[in-house]
Amino acid sequence: MARLIILGPPGSGKGTQAEYIARHFSIPAISTGDLFRAHVKGRTELGAEAGKYMDKGEFVPDHVTTGMLRLRLQDGDAAAGFLLDGYPRNAAQVLALDELLSSGRHAVDVVIALTVGDDELAARMLRRAKEQGRSDDTESVIKRRLELYRDETHAVVTSYTERGLLVSVDGTGEREAITAAAIAAVQAALERGSVAGPGRD
Ligand code: AMP
Numbered sequence: 001m002a003r004l005i006i007l008g009p010p011g012s013g014k015g016t017q018a019e020y021i022a023r024h025f026s027i028p029a030i031s032t033g034d035l036f037r038a039h040v041k042g043r044t045e046l047g048a049e050a051g052k053y054m055d056k057g058e059f060v061p062d063h064v065t066t067g068m069l070r071l072r073l074q075d076g077d078a079a080a081g082f083l084l085d086g087y088p089r090n091a092a093q094v095l096a097l098d099e100l101l102s103s104g105r106h107a108v109d110v111v112i113a114l115t116v117g118d119d120e121l122a123a124r125m126l127r128r129a130k131e132q133g134r135s136d137d138t139e140s141v142i143k144r145r146l147e148l149y150r151d152e153t154h155a156v157v158t159s160y161t162e163r164g165l166l167v168s169v170d171g172t173g174e175r176e177a178i179t180a181a182a183i184a185a186v187q188a189a190l191e192r193g194s195v196a197g198p199g200r201d
Contacts, residue, residue, distance in 0.1 A: 002027060002190060003107065004083040006182075007156060008114030009149045010142070011125035012171045013178070017114060018085040020179040021186070027081040030072055032065055034085075039068075054136050057144035059089060059152070066096045073100065090152040094159050110189040111160040112182055114171035121146060165189075 002025045008014035015031060022029035036054060039047030046068065053060045069087055072078065088094045101107055116124075122142060129137030136145070160166045167185040171178055 002081045002083075002186070003101075003109045004081070004186060005088070005108055005111045005160070006083060006085050006114065007111060007153065007160075008171060009116065009121055009153075010145045011121040011128070012114045012116045013124070013175070014085055014114050014171075016175065017112075017171075017179055017182060018083050020175075021112070021182050022083040024179075024183050025081065025083070025186070027083055028075075028077045029083045029085055030069070030078065030087075031085040032069060032087040032089075035068055035072060036060060055141070057136055057141035057148065059148060062090070062092050062096065065089075066093065066100070069097075070100055088156050089148075091155040091159065094156055108160075108165060109193060110167060110186050111165045112186060113157055113166055113168045114178075114182075115168055116171040118146065120172065 004021070004025070004027070006014050006018050006021070008017075015033070018029040018031065036047070036050045040051045040054070041047070046064065049064060050060045059065075065087065069084075073082065084097075088097050097108075125137055125142045126139065128134065129142075157166065167182075167189050169178065169182045169185055
């Protein structure tokens, strides 16, 4: 049982790392970006609304994002823990998540911060744009997304640092080595915490 969050700028590889880390702890990786992209692809009403913001690199309004996450966390697979990827992204979402989790039995155990330098980030995102053809990976949109991360998501890092929940992991180098470092950091933090229990291998 582990309730984890992964933070990292766009292009830091957090989506990929989230999948591997979540698999290790036998919990689902829940990415708000992926949930939005599924809605866009499925041409739902929510997808049409979210897509307008995503294509500009802007945040989707908090109430839309939090509403979608609330529903996802009610799915059975999230009952035994989860790794959130891409949420919370600003100070208001930190509070919204506190509220979401306090109405259930959950609380956040560990927050992973993946760190990667700015130049490396921009290069990686442009490469990904070519490979995956994501409509929000153009140069101006990338710039805006990095800007928002710096301006808005910094408050999230500060907030979890103050709570003593943050572990920093260097996001440069081999994928496997980064995953191993993240898992080790989470494991150590979980063991330091008071919530011991089986099923955390
Ligand atoms: P990501 O895949 O996490 O980079 O998210 C892609 C896009 O989805 C972002 O640029 C935002 O437009 C939107 N998005 C994802 N998560 C959030 C969130 N927590 N709050 C607001 N917008 C979000």
